[in-house]
Amino acid sequence: MAVLKDTIIIKDLAKTFYLKSETKEVLKDINITVKENEFLVLLGPGQCGKTVLLNILAGLDTPTGGEITFVNGRPPMGDLGVVFQRYALFPWKTVMGNVEINQKFKGKSKAERQAAAQKYIELVGLQGFENSLPKQLSGGMQQRVGIARAYASESDIMLLDEPFGALDAQTRYSMEDEILRIWEKDRRTVIFVTNNVEEAIYLGDRIILLGGHPTGVKKEYVPDLPRPRNYTDPAFLKLRNKIVANTDLVL
Ligand SMILES: Nc1ncnc2c1ncn2[C@@H]1O[C@H](COP(=O)(O)OP(=O)(O)OP(=O)(O)O)[C@@H](O)[C@H]1O
Numbered sequence: 235m236a237v238l239k240d241t242i243i244i245k246d247l248a249k250t251f252y253l254k255s256e257t258k259e260v261l262k263d264i265n266i267t268v269k270e271n272e273f274l275v276l277l278g279p280g281q282c283g284k285t286v287l288l289n290i291l292a293g294l295d296t297p298t299g300g301e302i303t304f305v306n307g308r309p310p311m312g313d314l315g316v317v318f319q320r321y322a323l324f325p326w327k328t329v330m331g332n333v334e335i336n337q338k339f340k341g342k343s344k345a346e347r348q349a350a351a352q353k354y355i356e357l358v359g360l361q362g363f364e365n366s367l368p369k370q371l372s373g374g375m376q377q378r379v380g381i382a383r384a385y386a387s388e389s390d391i392m393l394l395d396e397p398f399g400a401l402d403a404q405t406r407y408s409m410e411d412e413i414l415r416i417w418e419k420d421r422r423t424v425i426f427v428t429n430n431v432e433e434a435i436y437l438g439d440r441i442i443l444l445g446g447h448p449t450g451v452k453k454e455y456v457p458d459l460p461r462p463r464n465y466t467d468p469a470f471l472k473l474r475n476k477i478v479a480n481t482d483l484v485l
Contacts, residue, residue, distance in 0.1 A: 238269035241305050241391070241423050242291070248299030248448075249286055260286050262448040264300065269440075270390075271421045273414075277434040278444030279482050284427045285319075287444075288395050291425065292316050306390070315384030315392040315422070319399050323368040323379055329355060330364040332379050336387040354382040357416055374405040381413065385420065394426045398433070410436050414461065431477050435470055436463050445482040453480055 247264040250257060260283040268274055278284050289295040291302065292314050323332050330348065333355055337347035355361060358378040368376050377397055384392055394413075398406045410433060417424055428434055434441045435457050445452040455477060459469055 238272055239305070240267050241270040242266075242268040243303040243305065244268070244291075244300070245303070246300035247287075247290070247297050247302065249283065249290065249295070250298045250448075259448040261297075261450070262299075263450050265451060266442055268423060268425060271423055273417055273424045273426065273437060273439045275434040275438035275441045276425065276427045276444060277431065277441050277477070277481075278427075278429060278449065280429055282444050282482070283449040284429070284444065285395055288316075288393050288425070288427055292393055304391075309389050309391060315387045315389040317377070317380045317384045317392070317394040317397045319396045323376060323383075325368050328365050328367060329360060329371075329379050329382075332368070333382045333386050335383065350388075351382070351386055354386045357385060357420065358382045358412070372405070373401050374409055377401065377409060378412070381416065385416070385422075390422055392422050392424045394424065396427055396429065399428075399430075406433075411462070413437070431474055431481070432465055435459070435473055435477070436465065441477070443477060443480060445480075452482075 244264055244266040247261060248259075249261040250259045264287065276284055276287065286295065290297050293308070324335070327335070330351055334347040334351035337350055342350070352364070355364060358381050360375065360378055360382065363371065363375065368379065371379070380397065384394075397413075398409045401409060414437065426437060438457060441455040441457065443452045443455065444450070455473065457463070457473055459467065459473070463470055
């Protein structure tokens with residue numbers, strides 16, 4: 235197997251919030267090396283600081299300790315493909331308007347940005363819905379728009395923060411297949427955050443289990459399971475039980 239190059243090096247990262255009434259130490263001693271084009275899953279219980287970590291990676295927040303090195307240089311703000319928990323679409327803009335927004339910020343011509351947006355609308359299977367408004371779409375379709383918008387940023391690095399958390403179980407399963415299909419067609423480095431063990435095993439090349447107080451890296455797992463993975467495969471269940479036994483309870 236080809237050796238993957240390092241693309242993001244997170245070293246001794248820490249984040250403490252200094253509030254009026256308390257000091258909240260959320261992240262401590264986080265060390266993770268992200269490889270180029272891998273599908274990396276950050277798995278951790280609710281409120282453990284996954285979003286805080288992703289926001290720091292996205293440049294939306296700053297760490298209070300440690301450092302992050304982007305081996306190929308930090309992508310400019312707005313150039314990282316970020317998909318949020320809730321759809322975060324502009325409700326008054328059409329599917330096309332939402333997907334082309336990053337290109338618009340870059341000052342590309344209308345024809346250029348619509349051509350690029352169209353490519354990603356098709357990639358996520360939303361052709362025919364270019365002129366629909368978000369409220370006319372189902373939850374799964376809205377999240378596809380979010381994914382198309384992130385891909386249209388043409389960033390090498392995609393940050394997905396529990397993107398399927400708000401979806402019903404059936405839609406979630408099909409979106410898990412969808413995100414793998416898109417990733418296989420258009421390889422990028424994906425950092426996918428979830429609190430769902432099965433989702434982590436179904437998707438990840440590598441799973442970083444977060445936990446502890448403050449949150450650190452507890453363990454790393456590399457599922458040795460061919461794709462498409464099967465939730466009921468005994469090897470899948472064995473790994474699931476192993477991870478669950480090591481996961482902190484949410485208090
Ligand atoms: N700006 C802030 N000021 C103070 N505390 C914050 C701030 N942002 C996050 N926190 C705290 O950091 C902790 C981790 O929050 P975060 O949203 O990252 O958790 P999470 O793992 O993403 O949770 P979930 O899975 O429920 O979305 C929480 O206790 C939260 O209250």
